[in-house]
Amino acid sequence: MDRLSVLLGHFGVQAGTFFSGAFCGLEAFGQEGHSGHVHLLQGGRVGLRMGDGSHWSLEEPSLAFFPRPYPHRLESAEGDGTRLVCATLAFGGASGNPLAGALPDYLVLPLKDVPLLAGNLDWLFAEAFGEECGRRAVMDRLFELLVIQLLRHLLAHRGLATGMLAGLADPRLSRALNLMHEDPKHPWTVAELASAASMSRAAFAAHFREVTGQTPADYLVQWRVGLAQKLLRDGRPIPHVADAVGYESPSALARAFRRKTGSSPREWLLAQG
Missing domain, CATH: 2.60.120.10 (Jelly Rolls)
Structure with a gap:
């Protein structure tokens, strides 16, 4: 892995x-x-x-x-x-x-x-x-x-106490994080991710939040938005970006994007200069 x-x-x-x-x-x-x-x-x-x-x-x-x-x-x-x-x-x-x-x-x-x-x-x-x-x-x-x-x-050496890298340093959580990183389009559920981590749903959700500082759902949205930002900077059209990161439409991407960044994809891209 x-x-x-x-x-x-x-x-x-x-x-x-x-x-x-x-x-x-x-x-x-x-x-x-x-x-x-x-x-x-x-x-x-x-x-x-x-x-x-x-x-x-x-x-x-x-x-x-x-x-x-x-x-x-x-x-x-x-x-x-x-x-x-x-x-x-x-x-x-x-x-x-x-x-x-x-x-x-x-x-x-x-x-x-x-x-x-x-x-x-x-x-x-x-x-x-x-x-x-x-x-x-x-x-x-x-x-x-x-x-x-x-x-x-x-x-x-588990050099960070919390966040993405702390999660990747955790032998159980790293399996779930890798799944989200490798296939952001998939509508991952807590049950699927808990199974990959060989944990119960409740234990996984609590441990995930304790280590990464986010719920699994919030983490997946944050990862998708981060990927979308990179694709936008690379010049990809918004409909393509939405599909690539797992949203059924540009408007669905825009809602997630605004929730995480405070702006729409177009507004964010314009602000990047």
Whole structure:
């Protein structure tokens, strides 16, 4: 059972490396734009000040991961020996991406705590501080692989307490979630999903809500709307989108869409610019 491939098939990530080398000074991120960020501290130390007022002093190789735009600032003084590699992140579907939305505003982790990344990081740092041709393109792909490996780490270690990824990390709920992810057109019932999870209907419904924060019905609607947002951004006509995500008509899609986003599909698409 592959818990990530369907998600990444719909909502993959694109990385754009924008910095590698010695860093000294102050730089702010996440104030504008639609991209997330990832910063890798390869050596030295750096201060990381978050939009929520928290402050981190990183003095060992570390990862700072922002899946969505989030205000933060990097600070380093002369003599800190700071060596950074940084990239922007853009998940498919933009603001409608259920995968990015399931992640916290940020994660800050020492690299030693994520051994799964070791081989990729060795290659990425070699490219970042080397002189090989095509290094930027290679680094972009390695950053994208890093995100997938980080998601694997979170699932394997149950790194999130609630939401989609917490559900996928649960051996019973993951079966039901995969069914909804793989076949959103099907009118899934709680009884069908409970059977897939080998649980009673009542136990499944209670456990599903406790872990994901939503009822199974709400989750299915949220997943369908997220898929619809991606298809709309891809230029698909609304009748096609409605059929693809399991609604019998554009008006049925519009009702679900408005319930989750506060706007109609056309209004939402216009607002995306």
